[in-house]
Amino acid sequence: MRVAVLGGGSFGTAIASIAADNGATVRQWLRDAALVDQINHEHRNGRYLPDYPINPAVVASTDLAATVAEAAVVFIAIPSKAFRGVLEQAREHLRPEQILVTTTKGIQAEGFKLMSQLIEEETGSSHIGVLSGPNLAAEIAQKQLTATVIASDDAVTRAYVQAALGCGYFRVYAGNDRYGAELGGSLKNIYAIAAGMAAALGMGENTRAMLMTRALAEMSRFAVALGANPMTFLGLSGVGDLIVTCSSQLSRNYRVGYALGEGANLDEAIEALGQVAEGVNTVKLVCAKAREEGIYMPLAQGLHHVMFDDVPARDMARALMENEQSSDVEFMLSREAVSQAHQLAPDGDA
Ligand SMILES: NC(=O)C1=CN([C@@H]2O[C@H](COP(=O)(O)OP(=O)(O)OC[C@H]3O[C@@H](n4cnc5c(N)ncnc54)[C@H](OP(=O)(O)O)[C@@H]3O)[C@@H](O)[C@H]2O)C=CC1
């Protein structure tokens, strides 16, 4: 199979290397000619994945047309802010039968669009997929056993991506809820920042478990309000990705949160990272959307106050703990029912 990867960052490089390990003919497009040279001659990406070898069969290029020309599957691993621009450049070189897969876990501000929606708008393709799951690029590069999801309503897309990437260390599960999988991948970045911050402040494992579980409740609530299926959040692209990103220093979003918890300001934290942390932008967009739609998102709103309004993280954590005590699984017991029942008990200080 012929595979193209657009993007020369850590995830694009990891995906290119998996496909090559799997026997595909792989072309990778990036705009940095020096890095193209390094990938082709040293089989290493010194800027984004410096410590790991890349399969020598990966051929990098700055020529976008040549990269996508023969590909059956095109993976797009470009940060959300640049995603549409790259699609606009690629569009004239793409053919209708090609499978177009986004790996990007972010949201476009204008219209609150997910990346697969941009692919649809720009190309009109009927072979669109979302690749998402607990997939830290550095662990994939080490060939740690990993699983992901290809979410698409198109069976051809699912089958091609499973064939292109499924190998001894990388397992590709199929899903048909493109929107839910993509939303999960974007939303969990918000809570990874919060988890990194909590870790830097010395909060314990109980706190982390509470944060992750309530994050899942909040993500599902948001997704349902936007018409997605909450069941998708039980899979690898939902809870799976939330677990890994809220637990690992390899996550850039977690690291941004950790730096904030250690006292850095946001600009310093982003600069020290030197790579994309989509959650910084996503938390703004999601909080604005939640306000607009009247969706209860206390964790995301709390994080927003800490990141952009200089509220100390410890004060925010204390305030969140003093919120009205609510329902655990609100698809079974509604928040309103718990709230109404509060009048049945005496006050805590009575
Ligand atoms: N890294 C990971 O572990 C995972 C990442 N993802 C997702 O994949 C997406 C891409 O991430 P990742 O590869 O890690 O990102 P990186 O920050 O590692 O790299 C970004 C890449 O995009 C390129 N790029 C940025 N803007 C443009 C542009 N206008 N034109 C052409 N190329 C551009 C950069 O090129 P240049 O160097 O020239 O700026 C660089 O090659 C993210 O949205 C992330 O959420 C998903 C799963 C795991």
Ligand SMILES: O=C(CO)COP(=O)(O)O
């Ligand atoms: O999405 C990821 C792992 O699945 C990577 O997360 P970061 O973007 O925070 O590094």
